[in-house]
Amino acid sequence: MSFLSLVVKNPFRNKTRSSLAIVGIAIGIMVIVALGMITGGLESSTQSTLKAGAAEITVSQAGSTGMESSGSINQTYATDILSLSGVKSTAGILRASNTTTATTSSNSTQGGFGGGLSITGIDSDKLSLMSIDSMNGTAFTNDSTDQVIIGKTEAQSLNKTVGDTINLYGQNFTITGTFETGNFMTDNGIVMPLSTLQNLTSNQNKVSDVLVKVTDNANVTTVSNTITNAYPNQLSTSTAADSANRINQGLGFISTASWAISLLAIFIGAVGVINTMVMTVYERTREIGVLKAVGWKNSRILGMILGESIVLTLIAFVVGTVIAVVGVEVLLTLVPSVGNAITPSFSIYIFLRAFGIALLVGVIGGLYPAYRASRLSPTEALRYE
Amino acid sequence: MNNNENIIEIKDLKKGYDNGKIKALNGMNLKVKKGEFISIMGPSGSGKSSLLNMIGGLDIADEGTIKVAGIDMMTTKNLNKFRSKEIGFVFQMHNLIPNLSVVENVEIPMYETNTSSKDMRKRALELLKSVNLGDKIDQKPTKLSGGERQRVAIARALVNKPSIILADEPTGSLDSKTGEVILDLLKDLHKKENVTLVMVTHEPYVGNMAERIITVLDGKCLSDNRTTNSK
Ligand SMILES: Nc1ncnc2c1ncn2[C@@H]1O[C@H](COP(=O)(O)OP(=O)(O)OP(=O)(O)O)[C@@H](O)[C@H]1O
Ligand SMILES: [Mg+2]
Numbered sequence: 089m090s091f092l093s094l095v096v097k098n099p100f101r102n103k104t105r106s107s108l109a110i111v112g113i114a115i116g117i118m119v120i121v122a123l124g125m126i127t128g129g130l131e132s133s134t135q136s137t138l139k140a141g142a143a144e145i146t147v148s149q150a151g152s153t154g155m156e157s158s159g160s161i162n163q164t165y166a167t168d169i170l171s172l173s174g175v176k177s178t179a180g181i182l183r184a185s186n187t188t189t190a191t192t193s194s195n196s197t198q199g200g201f202g203g204g205l206s207i208t209g210i211d212s213d214k215l216s217l218m219s220i221d222s223m224n225g226t227a228f229t230n231d232s233t234d235q236v237i238i239g240k241t242e243a244q245s246l247n248k249t250v251g252d253t254i255n256l257y258g259q260n261f262t263i264t265g266t267f268e269t270g271n272f273m274t275d276n277g278i279v280m281p282l283s284t285l286q287n288l289t290s291n292q293n294k295v296s297d298v299l300v301k302v303t304d305n306a307n308v309t310t311v312s313n314t315i316t317n318a319y320p321n322q323l324s325t326s327t328a329a330d331s332a333n334r335i336n337q338g339l340g341f342i343s344t345a346s347w348a349i350s351l352l353a354i355f356i357g358a359v360g361v362i363n364t365m366v367m368t369v370y371e372r373t374r375e376i377g378v379l380k381a382v383g384w385k386n387s388r389i390l391g392m393i394l395g396e397s398i399v400l401t402l403i404a405f406v407v408g409t410v411i412a413v414v415g416v417e418v419l420l421t422l423v424p425s426v427g428n429a430i431t432p433s434f435s436i437y438i439f440l441r442a443f444g445i446a447l448l449v450g451v452i453g454g455l456y457p458a459y460r461a462s463r464l465s466p467t468e469a470l471r472y473e
Numbered sequence: 474m475n476n477n478e479n480i481i482e483i484k485d486l487k488k489g490y491d492n493g494k495i496k497a498l499n500g501m502n503l504k505v506k507k508g509e510f511i512s513i514m515g516p517s518g519s520g521k522s523s524l525l526n527m528i529g530g531l532d533i534a535d536e537g538t539i540k541v542a543g544i545d546m547m548t549t550k551n552l553n554k555f556r557s558k559e560i561g562f563v564f565q566m567h568n569l570i571p572n573l574s575v576v577e578n579v580e581i582p583m584y585e586t587n588t589s590s591k592d593m594r595k596r597a598l599e600l601l602k603s604v605n606l607g608d609k610i611d612q613k614p615t616k617l618s619g620g621e622r623q624r625v626a627i628a629r630a631l632v633n634k635p636s637i638i639l640a641d642e643p644t645g646s647l648d649s650k651t652g653e654v655i656l657d658l659l660k661d662l663h664k665k666e667n668v669t670l671v672m673v674t675h676e677p678y679v680g681n682m683a684e685r686i687i688t689v690l691d692g693k694c695l696s697d698n699r700t701t702n703s704k
Contacts, residue, residue: 089577090590101572378568381531382582382629383557466531470564 091388095395099403102368109364110404113449116353117408118415121442123346125416128433131339142219143179143299143328144308147315150324163282163293165323172314174306179214180295182285183207186256205242206277207256209285217299218274225250225265230281236261239275240268254278257288272430300325350441354449357401361453365397369461376461377469390462397454398447405446409439479540480636480669481505481528486537488523488692497523498534499692507636510663510670510702512680515689521673522641524689528671529560529639542636557585561630561638561668563659565645567622569614569629576601576610579628586633600628604658620651627658631666638662640672644679656682 099106147169149160166180185204210218212227220227220237228235236256238248243266246254253260261280269275286292302311312325369376379389416432481503488498497520505511513521526532528541530552539546542559549555561582569578579597588596601610604624614622623643630638640659644652660682663670672683680686684703688695 089573089580089593091584094573094577097572374566374568375570378562378564378570379581380553381529381556381560381562381564383553383555383560383585383633384582385551385553385585388584467526470531470568 091392092395095392096399098368098392098396099399102371105364105367106400109360109400110407112360113353113357113401113404113446114408114411116350116357116449117405117442117446118412119353120346120350120445121409121412121438122416123342123349124438124441125412125432125434126430127339127342127346128435128438129430130342131433142221143217143301145300145302145312145315145328146326147298147300147323148296148326150319150321161295161298161323163295165319166295166298169298169300169315169318172311172318174302174311174314176301176303176306177214177217178301179210179217179299180282181218181297181299182209182282182289182291182294183296184209184285184289184291205256206273207236207285208277208279209282210279211282214299215279217301218279219269219271220267220274220279221269223265223267225263228264228279228281230283232281233284233287234259234261235264236278236280237265237267238263238278240266241272241275242277245276256280259288350445354445354452357404357449358453361397361400361449362456364400365393365454365457366460368396369393369457372461373464373469373472376464377466377472380464380466381470386462390458393458393461394451394454397458398450401446401450401453405443408446409442478507479504480507480509480542481671482538482540483524483527484538486524486527486534486539488520488527488532488534496692498527501537501689501692502694503687503697505669505671507669508663508667509685510660510683511672511685511687512683513671513673513687513689514675514677514680515695517675519689520692521689523692525639525641525671525673528637529562530555553585557582557633559636561633561635563623563626563630563638563640563643565642567614567619567626569622569625571613571615574611574613575606575617575625578614578625579632582629582633596632597628600631601625604628618651619647620654623647623651623655624658627655627662631662631668634666635668637669637671640670642673642675644674644676652679 147165163180166178169175170178184207186207208218212230215221215227223237225237227237236254238246238254243249243263248254248263250263250265252263254263255261256278267275267279282295286294300311300315302308308327308329312327315323315325376389420430420432483501483503486498486501487496489496499520501520501524503524513524515521523532527534527539527546530541530546534547537547542555544555544559546552570581573581576594576597579600580593583593583596598607598610601607604627606621606624606628609617609621614625617625627643638659643659644655647655656679659670659672662668670683672679674680681700682702684700686696686698686700688697
């Protein structure tokens with residue numbers, strides 16, 4: 089039998105104790121991997137959100153959050169803003185949500201974050217400002233009252249494709265096209281002509297926001313300031329960079345939190361491993377005496393105990409990683425609203441990090457017990473009862 | 474090294490424990506020729522095990538000189554190499570590793586010898602056959618009788634072809650009949666392999682099997698007698 093097989097075999101001598109240590113570390117590894125997959129997924133979807141910012145500036149009513157679900161400013165602002173310097177094009181959009189979910193689909197609709205369907209009204213020639221540049225099928229025509237296009241994720245969760253009918257506000261609409269922008273908010277919604285949505289929600293001539301695209305060489309911040317200065321106390325602006333910063337701050341927080349949790353997991357795991365290995369060495373004192381008597385070097389005894397500790401944490405790494413991957417997949421399937429928004433990251437970095445942490449816990453947790461074992465006096469160890 | 478040379482040379486050896494309060498060895502003198510079979514007898518606490526530990530390089534004496542197989546035990550560092558090459562220990566308790574099979578237990582001392590796994594297995598099987606355990610190689614030690622365990626321990630002690638076997642009450646935990654089997658085995662081995670055998674025992678009939686009986690008292694050699702077995 090090779091020395092390595094001995095090292096792998098030994099942790100199974102006391103199955104209960106080793107299993108408990110493994111469970112402890114596996115929970116830590118599971119948290120680290122699961123958080124990594126989810127934050128990694130959030131990071132990549134934010135990146136596509138930013139890339140998709142066809143309109144650099146969103147103009148909304150002063151004091152509002154920019155995510156109002158009903159018309160709050162006059163549609164005329166769209167043409168007014170267009171005359172300001174640095175503005176290339178503008179589009180008034182109306183955001184609404186259809187909470188009645190009166191769809192013809194048999195399975196009840198769970199799309200959208202509020203539980204209802206998120207619907208945006210915009211003129212079809214302005215779709216590119218929402219970064220809807222291409223689609224399966226065709227866009228609606230501006231004067232139609234029974235045509236919509238639908239985001240890919242929403243289409244999937246509603247189980248609809250081009251040509252199907254969808255019931256919104258008690259009326260049937262034909263889906264003329266589906267689109268994918270990479271922005272999970274946009275892809276999880278329905279888009280129809282602005283005027284149609286205004287009529288359906290009694291928001292005639294009102295919009296929620298005005299999307300602004302700046303001219304090629306204009307500075308986004310300067311244009312943004314020009315707009316707020318032109319309409320003080322009436323309009324406020326937010327730029328793609330602003331929201332990127334907000335999201336990055338949020339992600340930064342999540343990532344800090346996940347590091348903190350990782351550190352905690354390392355700490356708890358290491359304490360558990362030290363405890364387990366100290367007990368092992370204590371119980372096997374005589375045996376260690378025998379190993380010294382038959383000529384084992386101190387370094388081999390150190391290597392054996394350290395190796396056993398690493399075996400424990402590597403098993404925990406495998407167990408924790410499997411639970412995390414399966415757990416995240418199950419969670420995202422069971423809760424489609426989250427599942428549609430987040431594609432978990434399977435970046436090798438996440439697994440390498442967890443592996444590194446497991447290895448580190450094994451080394452940190454095993455070092456002291458291994459050192460003690462290697463320093464035992466052979467005669468004392470052999471006299472040990 | 475021929476059989477007239479001393480493989481063990483001990484002069485005025487002293488070893489104290491608990492800051493010198495206990496004098497386990499107190500001026501011990503002993504010479505053993507290569508290939509001899511000696512038994513060490515004496516009351517409990519007289520220093521027999523301590524003496525064996527010094528010979529085997531498990532502990533280092535405080536004063537005196539001790540040379541074993543040409544190595545100065547007082548100054549040599551890393552005695553593990555010496556133990557691995559020259560010494561085979563057999564203890565009162567078999568001290569086998571419970572989760573390893575019989576054959577794996579016998580392989581344990583070979584890890585320090587750069588032997589391939591295959592050769593390790595070959596050598597271990599060969600020895601287990603010679604101690605009549607060829608049919609128990611895959612058993613766990615817990616499934617064996619006391620005598621069988623001690624035979625495994627003897628196989629383990631022999632596996633690196635040591636020049637000296639140090640046996641500390643090898644029959645101490647066995648009934649007399651099983652004990653005899655073990656003693657016969659050790660005697661046989663001594664004869665066939667020309668290995669030096671130093672055995673601690675407190676049973677006179679066991680001691681009488683040796684060629685020389687050393688009696689120890691208070692850490693000193695009290696008497697040194699040749700028996701009728703002496704060549
Ligand atoms: N590591 C140790 N620490 C403290 N005292 C020790 C140690 N080893 C031996 N002693 C003491 O040294 C003395 C001699 O011990 P030793 O084990 O050599 O006796 P022994 O002749 O083998 O006795 P027994 O027949 O009971 O095995 C005893 O008083 C013992 O308590
Ligand atoms: Mg003793």
